[in-house]
Every structure is written in structure tokens, then in C-alpha cells.
Amino acid sequence: MMSREEALEVVKENIKQENLVKHCLAVEAVMVRLAEYFDEDVEKWRLAGLLHDIDYEDTADKPEKHSQLGADRLAEMGLPEDIVYAVRAHNGIHELPRKTKLDKSLYASDPLTGLIVASALIHPEKSLNALDSEFIMNRYDENSFAKGADRDVIASCSELDLELEEFISLSLEGMQSISKELGL
Numbered sequence: 001m002m003s004r005e006e007a008l009e010v011v012k013e014n015i016k017q018e019n020l021v022k023h024c025l026a027v028e029a030v031m032v033r034l035a036e037y038f039d040e041d042v043e044k045w046r047l048a049g050l051l052h053d054i055d056y057e058d059t060a061d062k063p064e065k066h067s068q069l070g071a072d073r074l075a076e077m078g079l080p081e082d083i084v085y086a087v088r089a090h091n092g093i094h095e096l097p098r099k100t101k102l103d104k105s106l107y108a109s110d111p112l113t114g115l116i117v118a119s120a121l122i123h124p125e126k127s128l129n130a131l132d133s134e135f136i137m138n139r140y141d142e143n144s145f146a147k148g149a150d151r152d153v154i155a156s157c158s159e160l161d162l163e164l165e166e167f168i169s170l171s172l173e174g175m176q177s178i179s180k181e182l183g184l
Helices: 004-014 018-038 042-051 068-076 081-089 101-122 133-140 151-160 164-176
Strands: none
Touching (some): 042 081, 068 081, 081 101, 133 164
8 A cells, every 4th residue: 555655745746735735634634533533544544534635736627527536546556445435435526425434534524624724723822732622613603604614514424423523523633633734
């Protein structure tokens, strides 16, 4: 299987926007934390999170192609089929069934990282480490806040038998573990 270093190289070859690279790092950190929580394969979940948006810049004006092109690239690179499928299914536009914990976790984590970053940016300390799940839950309920963070997708954490606040807390822990890399 591809190493984390190789995967990061793939991300940097395919993504030029620094904020998008940071998004991939954030999703990776959340996926690692969830894999630990569910006692799943941490390295596999790490790769799914890190590589999930490798086609984003190429498909920015073609959302119907996003995740399909990336999944095809990952398959060509020889990544395991479960990672390829999770990446393919994380874009809800395709309406692919999310069958495994890996699929469901990647789908729900993707928009939550944006909500957490936006919450950190409005916090007086502008820091992930200053946040708690209660602060983020209060922002979650503000529909005008971080509009791009699809609340229905985030709420799909219930398919993982996680309460929303627990999912937010685990995700925040993951992101806090790399706060320096994220610049927050």
C-alpha cells in the first residue's frame, strides 16, 4: 500500500491551493481519529482522508466529475478498492451507496472539517486548541454560518452510530492533533 509520504506527494502534485491541501490534511486527521475510535485500519483510513480530493482543482467547474476522476486515478495507482470506492462515494452528487464505516466516515467528515475551521476562525483565540465541541455545536445550529458545510451530510454521522456532538468532538480531537500544520 502507498505510504503516507507518497500520498502527500500525490496531493501536492495534484493540488496547488494551500487551503485545499490543508483541507485534505484536516480530513486525514479526522479519519485517523475515527479509525482509532472504531478500531479500524488507521493507515487505510488515513490515505482515504488525505487523497479524497486529489481531483478537486481539475473538476472545480465540473462537480459531476469530482471524486470520479480522483477515484479512477487512485485505482490506477493501485490503491485498495475500499479506499477507491470511499473516495468515489464521498461526493453525494453521484448518489452512490455508502456501505462501510470507511465510506460513511469520509462522507460525513469532509464538510465537518470546514465547519470546524470556520469555527476556529471566528473564535476570539483563532485556534483549534481553544475550541470545544459546544462552541462548534452552537455554530452548527446557525444556518447562515459556514453555509458550505452541509449539515445534512455532517448529520449522517448517525449512520455510524455516533451522536452529532460525539462526532464533532472526535473530529476536533483529530484536527487539534495537527493544529500547527493547519496553521490554527
